[in-house]
Amino acid sequence: MPRSAPSSTEERSGDAVRRLPAATGLGTNQDAVRRHNLSTVLRLVHSSGGVSRAQLARATGVNRSTIAALVAELVQLGLVVEESFDQTRQLGRPSLLVEPSRGALALVVNPDLDAVRIGLVSLGGHLVTSVRFATVRPPSAQEVVNIVTAVFAGMRSGLDASTRYIGVGLAIPGLVDAEGTVIDAPHLGWRDEPLSQLLSEALGLPVWAANDAVVGVRAQSLFGEGRGVNDLVYLYGGASGIGGGVVSGGRLVDGANGFAGQLGHTHVKSDGVQCDCGVVGCLEAEVTRRELIDAVGLADDDVESLEEVVLRRLEEPGSEELAAIVDRQVQLLAVALRSVVSLLNPSMILLGGFLRILLLARPTELTEAVHASAIRGPREDVAVALAPRSEEPLLVGAAELAFEAILADPASLHAEAAAQS
Ligand SMILES: [Zn+2]
Structure with a gap:
């Protein structure tokens, strides 16, 4: 940088x-x-x-x-x-x-x-x-x-x-x-x-x-939130997919050509849908803001209220379909986060944009799914936390x-x- x-x-x-x-x-x-x-x-x-x-x-x-x-x-x-x-x-x-x-x-x-x-x-x-x-x-x-x-x-x-x-x-x-x-x-x-x-x-x-x-x-x-955290991963989910940024040992990881941290293209599903990058089953092809917007029938100019609307609807009767979408997204996000934890051993993972919704809706499930199968060492201390709204x-x-x-x-x-x- x-x-x-x-x-x-x-x-x-x-x-x-x-x-x-x-x-x-x-x-x-x-x-x-x-x-x-x-x-x-x-x-x-x-x-x-x-x-x-x-x-x-x-x-x-x-x-x-x-x-x-x-x-x-x-x-x-x-x-x-x-x-x-x-x-x-x-x-x-x-x-x-x-x-x-x-x-x-x-x-x-x-x-x-x-x-x-x-x-x-x-x-x-x-x-x-x-x-x-x-x-x-x-x-x-x-x-x-x-x-x-x-x-x-x-x-x-x-x-x-x-x-x-x-x-x-x-x-x-x-x-x-x-x-x-x-x-x-x-x-x-x-x-x-x-x-x-x-x-x-x-x-x-x-x-x-x-x-x-x-x-x-x-x-x-x-x-x-990551101030003073030397090993930090930030995932941001927006209209254009999911981006990632990595700080390791207090330094921004940028890679040979500056393209490191493309966590949206972490593989999460072998029989998944095709990603815009040409590969099948990338995180950002499987876990999308669009799916949540469509599930709650939100107009495009109301996208700013997506977080409240999804969280409120989940509390209402008849929300099984939305709950199933959220559960599926949580599990697929957890697959990606387990790879992130194994590869990078961060002490904190911050979720921003629409990914906040998954952590707010299923805090225990998401954290447990990340901790469950990640190898024993790195999983133990990693905190999964909310980035600002x-x-x-x-x-x-x-x-x-x-x-x-x-x-x-x-x-x-x-x-x-x-x-x-
Ligand atoms: Zn991809």
């Missing part, structure tokens, strides 16, 4: 590095150390949501006057603010909290079968605003560009003119290569779509893209793609400002 980047930000930071004084080793080293420390402090502020100077000094091992200078530089760059009092501190004078600025935003986009979700996320993983733009059919890449351009213009007009837009992060229900091209998003009918490039040209901002569940696991790991993790995770270059080298913004003036 970031998964992809025709990245003007990286080029900018590269330029900035080349502009460092080449003379004595001392000056260069001091500058390199300062930039490294800026990055460390900004990452701490970003992941914590707010931290005192004293805590920063303790966490970095840097003295307090150096921390003060680093924080002042980050304030000047518009990336952090110092304002609220630390209410938890009982004794002594109150300490200022260093918090992520709400004026440095990433634009985030999640195209799906039936809608394009667009949001603005500030440093600290805070979703400032989001819009679900419903579409009557899967949008083309060019339609996504048109929708995003129009919605972003509307969002901008409502925000302070001084707001800084760091870049764009895309959460794609499919495979994305290192250049940000969508190699394959079968449910959208996309192949080799240069969405990142089209969007970058339309908006004049750098664009990064990655698989939706991969960015989802990143958000869960940084800000969500909304698509927020996908949007917040997509913003991480856009923030990464700034988090790695906040001082690169000096070069950007100089270039613009």
Whole structure:
């Protein structure tokens, strides 16, 4: 990560590095150390949501006057603010909290079968605003560009003119290569779509893209239920199937080509239906949101209420048919999760999107089915838990793609400002 980047930000930071004084080793080293420390402090502020100077000094091992200078530089760059009092501190004078600025935003986009979700996320993983733009059919890449351009213009007009837009992060229900091209998003009918490039040209901002569940696991790991969990698996079920993201040993698993974690294509049924990937019996072909929507007769524009409707109907008399569908989906999901447990030995599996319904409806059955046949070692401690209800993790995770270059080298913004003036 970031998964992809025709990245003007990286080029900018590269330029900035080349502009460092080449003379004595001392000056260069001091500058390199300062930039490294800026990055460390900004990452701490970003992941914590707010931290005192004293805590920063303790966490970095840097003295307090150096921390003060680093924080002042980050304030000047518009990336952090110092304002609220630390209410938890009982004794002594109150300490200022260093918090992520709400004026440095990433634009985030999640195209799906039936809608394009667009949001603005500030440093600290805070979703400032989001819009679900419903579409009557899967949008083309060019339609996504048109929708995003129009919605972003509307969002901008409502925000302070001084707001800084760091870049764009895309959460794609499919495979994305290192250049940000969508190699394959079968449910959208996309192949080799240069969405990142089209969007970058339309908006004049750098664009990064990655698989939706991969960015989802990143958000869960940084800000969500999986915070501090070193071995975490996230499965997200949406209109376009089931995606997966894996954190192992505290690191995102991305594989040789960045395509690791395709847990929707875990084999769960030998005589199953054909998946869009061409193989028979994949998890996402057998366990579908569509089957649940049809079972409760929900209109497509009421999909947001699917969770309540299914859970309520299961309690009502005459729900045997729906119960049988849920039971079947639970058992097939458990088959996939047993493979996941055996392969990866996670301590937590988070279920998001419509997969939450299966855990909410059959918590004991699902957990027991996962524990029942998984080999003895890995099964014992794994917790199967709910990811947040909304698509927020996908949007917040997509913003991480856009923030990464700034988090790695906040001082690169000096070069950007100089270039613009
Ligand atoms: Zn498949």
